[in-house]
Amino acid sequence: MIRFIRRLTGLRAGCALALLAPLTLPVAQAAAPAGSRAEATAFVQDLAAGRFAQAEAHFNASMRQHATPAKLKDLWQFIEKQFGPYTKTDGGDTMSYKGQPMVIVHTMFKRQTIGLAVFFDHNNQIAGFRVVPLQ
Numbered sequence: 001m002i003r004f005i006r007r008l009t010g011l012r013a014g015c016a017l018a019l020l021a022p023l024t025l026p027v028a029q030a031a032a033p034a035g036s037r038a039e040a041t042a043f044v045q046d047l048a049a050g051r052f053a054q055a056e057a058h059f060n061a062s063m064r065q066h067a068t069p070a071k072l073k074d075l076w077q078f079i080e081k082q083f084g085p086y087t088k089t090d091g092g093d094t095m096s097y098k099g100q101p102m103v104i105v106h107t108m109f110k111r112q113t114i115g116l117a118v119f120f121d122h123n124n125q126i127a128g129f130r131v132v133p134l135q
Contacts, residue, residue: 040118041104048086060125084110
């Protein structure tokens with residue numbers, strides 16, 4: 001099981017973007033929509049490249065209300081402050097959390113590799129994301 005181990009403070013990006021609330025993820029793999037892994041990786045790469053408006057374009061309507069490009073920029077800068085500069089993404093795991101498709105994108109930074117858990121709605125749009133440790 002993957003558990004959150006660190007609580008990031010000072011972020012207020014809305015309930016859909018709450019990063020490190022307690023969450024236990026199952027280890028078992030599950031089918032996610034066909035485009036989910038590519039969509040999740042593209043989202044993380046948009047964040048890393050500073051393309052915050054493009055990153056927001058991956059969101060469903062609810063996420064767009066809570067996670068503006070400015071909030072995404074602040075969030076990404078906070079993550080890089082914690083883990084060092086982004087280096088690359090390296091694969092991902094697809095699974096389901098409470099019936100919701102999810103992809104954990106392995107995201108490498110200078111000081112640590114973390115997972116960005118990207119949740120999808122039934123239209124294969126991003127409905128939320130969280131930072132999770134990788135085991």
